[in-house]
Amino acid sequence: MSLAKARSRRDKAREQVADGIDPIQVRKAQKAAKVNLENSFEVIAREWHAKYMPSWTPRHAKTILRRLELNVLAYFLHTQPALSINLNMAISRLLLIDSNSFSTS
Secondary structure (H helix, E strand, O other): OOHHHHHHHHHHHHHHHHOOOOHHHHHHHHHHHHHHHHOEHHHHHHHHHHHHHHHOOHHHHHHHHHHHHHHHHOOOOOOOEHHHOOHHHHHHHHHHHHHOOOOOO
């Protein structure tokens, strides 16, 4: 990191402190948001699809991805951290999907 960039960060941190904001907490919140986005349900679901796609026919892979998008990702928040989805939430979403017609297109 260049000296100019370090000084710029220092000045920004000082401004935050002057405004009553804890720069360390801001950094932690930004880091947590990034981690949550990387571990979102959608990211993990798409990684799962990519992992198993080579063993499927192209048509089957397309069908699975479309069903995942329409029937699972549509009911979970796309950016919701996967670890925040509990059993009751999953069951209620699956029952909701089951009560609707299972969409394939």
